[in-house]
Amino acid sequence: MTRPNARGVCSAISALFGNDRDSDCDVLFCLEQQEARKEEREKTAEPQAGSGLVGEPLPGHLLGQAAADARGSGRGNAGRGRRWQGQGWAAAAAAVEDEAGGSQAAAASHHARPSPAAVEFMACWAQLPDPAEEPTFAPVLAAAKEALVRHFGDALAVFNTPSLRKQLLQLPAAGVEALLGSEAFGTDSEDSVLLVLATWMKANHGQTDAATRRQLCRLVRLVQLGRPYLTAVLLALAADHETGAAGSPCAWFPISVTEAGFITTLATAATGVEAERLLCYGCQLYVTQSSYYSTAARPQCLPWTGxxxxxxxxxxxxxxxxxxxxxxxxxxxxxxxxxxxxxxxxxxxxxxxxxxxxxxxxxxxxxxxxxxxxxxxxxxxxxxxxxxxxxxxxxxxxxxxxxxxxxxxxxxxxxxxxx
Incomplete structure (x- = not known):
C-alpha cells in the first residue's frame, strides 16, 4: 500500500470512531467477568440494569469488527474488544512501515513535514496492544520506532528545529525511550542526549513515576559526557536527587553523588590502565555493565565540514x-x-x-x-x-x-x- 493510500485509509477509519455515519451495529463495553451473562444479554434488545456495562454504547462498523473478530477469535470478549479498539492498526501499520522504509532523500527532508504517522502512532502508546499478548504486533511496533528515529534524526535537529522540539515534548515516555535507546539516533555529543531527556522531563515529569524515570535515565551514556557536564551538571543532578524530596521535579535523575564522582573520575582518567583499575574496583559497588558506563559512541551527526x-x-x-x-x-x-x-x-x-x-x-x-x-x-x-x-x-x-x-x-x- 502506498503512503498516501495508507494514510487515507487510516484517516477514514479514525473518522468512523463515535460516528453514526454508515454505522450498522452498536458496540457495548462490559466487564470481563460478565461473560457468563452474555447469552442473557443477547436475548434482549436493550441492556438490563446491573449487567456490568461500562460507559455508553458506541456506534460500530461491522467491516472493522469482522477483521477484529478474525484476529481475536477464541479469545473471548476481552480479546475481541481489544482488537475492535485497534481495528485501524493494520492500516496504520502499512503507513508506518512504508514511512520507515522510505528513501534517504525523504528522510533528509523530514524537518519541513508535519508530524508523521510514527509520531501519531507513538502518541497512542497507552492504547497499543502488548506485543507479549499480540506477537503479530511486534513488527509494527518495531517499524514505528524505526520511523520515529528517522523522523527526529539527531539531537541537534531536535533542538534547532522548532517543530521537532514541540513534537518531542508531546511524546510518551516510550517514544523518548525509543529515541535514546536507538543506535541510529545521532548526536554531536552525549551532553546533547542528556539535554534531550532533561527537556522532555521538565515538561512531562508529572506524567512519570520513579521506575519510568530510572529506565529513561539509564539510557544516557554518562562516561561519554563532556567536561562541563561531568564536573558541574552531573554532580548537581546527583546532589538534587539525594537531597530533594521523593518525586520532586528537581530530583529526577536517580544517581548518587558518590557514583557521579566515580563516573567523572573514570571519564577523565589519564590512561587506559587507570580506567581499567578504576573499573576493577568500581564494579564491586556499581553496575558498570549499564549504559551509564558504555563507551560505544553514538552516530556523529556533524559531518567533517560542519x-x-x-x-x-x-x-x-x-x-x-x-x-x-x-x-x-x-x-x-x-x-x-x-x-x-x-x-x-x-x-x-x-x-x-x-x-x-x-x-x-x-x-x-x-x-x-x-x-x-x-x-x-x-x-x-x-x-x-x-x-x-x-x-x-x-x-x-x-x-x-x-x-x-x-x-x-x-x-x-x-x-x-x-x-
Missing part, C-alpha cells in the same frame, strides 16, 4: 537598537536563527550570537555567548537560575558575516558548528 545555521537581524531591529545607543557606550543586538529561535543548542549548551555596536565605531563586533539550557532551571535545583554555576565550555565554530547587499537591505550571519 553544519550551518543561519542567523539574521532585520533592519528594523537593528535601527531600534541603534536608537538606544548611549554616548560613549555600546549596545548589543539579538537576532534570530531560522525558525525564530534566538539560541542555538550544541554540545548540550545554549549559544547566542550577539552584534555589539560601540558609539562612534565604524564597524561592529560579533560575539558568541554560552548559557546553561533552561531545561535544567527547575525549582529547588542547584542548576536553577539563582545557582552559581561555573564551567569552561568550548565550541568549534566559524562565524561568517554577510554584509548589506544592494536592494536586499538586510544583514545575515552564518554559524558553522564543526566537529
Amino acid at each position: 553544519r550551518t545555521f543561519e542567523w539574521a537581524i532585520s533592519q528594523k531591529e537593528l535601527l531600534e537598537a541603534l536608537g538606544h545607543l548611549p554616548p560613549y557606550g555600546c549596545v548589543s543586538v539579538h537576532g534570530s536563527f531560522v525558525g525564530g529561535s534566538r539560541l542555538l543548542c550544541a554540545r548540550g549548551l545554549e549559544w547566542k550570537v550577539l552584534l555589539l555596536v560601540e558609539h562612534g565605531a565604524t564597524s561592529a563586533g560579533v560575539v558568541l555567548t554560552c548559557d546553561l539550557p533552561a531545561a535544567y532551571d527547575v525549582a529547588g535545583s542547584r542548576l536553577g537560575s539563582s545557582s552559581k554555576f561555573i564551567a569552561v565550555a568550548g565550541l568549534e565554530a566559524r562565524l561568517a558575516v554577510h554584509g548589506w547587499s544592494p536592494g536586499a537591505r538586510r544583514s545575515r550571519w552564518d554559524v558553522v558548528v564543526a566537529r
Whole structure:
C-alpha cells in the first residue's frame, strides 16, 4: 500500500470512531467477568440494569469488527474488544512501515513535514496492544520506532528545529525511550542526549513515576559526557536527587553523588590502565555493565565540514537598537536563527550570537555567548537560575558575516558548528 493510500485509509477509519455515519451495529463495553451473562444479554434488545456495562454504547462498523473478530477469535470478549479498539492498526501499520522504509532523500527532508504517522502512532502508546499478548504486533511496533528515529534524526535537529522540539515534548515516555535507546539516533555529543531527556522531563515529569524515570535515565551514556557536564551538571543532578524530596521535579535523575564522582573520575582518567583499575574496583559497588558506563559512541551527526545555521537581524531591529545607543557606550543586538529561535543548542549548551555596536565605531563586533539550557532551571535545583554555576565550555565554530547587499537591505550571519 502506498503512503498516501495508507494514510487515507487510516484517516477514514479514525473518522468512523463515535460516528453514526454508515454505522450498522452498536458496540457495548462490559466487564470481563460478565461473560457468563452474555447469552442473557443477547436475548434482549436493550441492556438490563446491573449487567456490568461500562460507559455508553458506541456506534460500530461491522467491516472493522469482522477483521477484529478474525484476529481475536477464541479469545473471548476481552480479546475481541481489544482488537475492535485497534481495528485501524493494520492500516496504520502499512503507513508506518512504508514511512520507515522510505528513501534517504525523504528522510533528509523530514524537518519541513508535519508530524508523521510514527509520531501519531507513538502518541497512542497507552492504547497499543502488548506485543507479549499480540506477537503479530511486534513488527509494527518495531517499524514505528524505526520511523520515529528517522523522523527526529539527531539531537541537534531536535533542538534547532522548532517543530521537532514541540513534537518531542508531546511524546510518551516510550517514544523518548525509543529515541535514546536507538543506535541510529545521532548526536554531536552525549551532553546533547542528556539535554534531550532533561527537556522532555521538565515538561512531562508529572506524567512519570520513579521506575519510568530510572529506565529513561539509564539510557544516557554518562562516561561519554563532556567536561562541563561531568564536573558541574552531573554532580548537581546527583546532589538534587539525594537531597530533594521523593518525586520532586528537581530530583529526577536517580544517581548518587558518590557514583557521579566515580563516573567523572573514570571519564577523565589519564590512561587506559587507570580506567581499567578504576573499573576493577568500581564494579564491586556499581553496575558498570549499564549504559551509564558504555563507551560505544553514538552516530556523529556533524559531518567533517560542519553544519550551518543561519542567523539574521532585520533592519528594523537593528535601527531600534541603534536608537538606544548611549554616548560613549555600546549596545548589543539579538537576532534570530531560522525558525525564530534566538539560541542555538550544541554540545548540550545554549549559544547566542550577539552584534555589539560601540558609539562612534565604524564597524561592529560579533560575539558568541554560552548559557546553561533552561531545561535544567527547575525549582529547588542547584542548576536553577539563582545557582552559581561555573564551567569552561568550548565550541568549534566559524562565524561568517554577510554584509548589506544592494536592494536586499538586510544583514545575515552564518554559524558553522564543526566537529
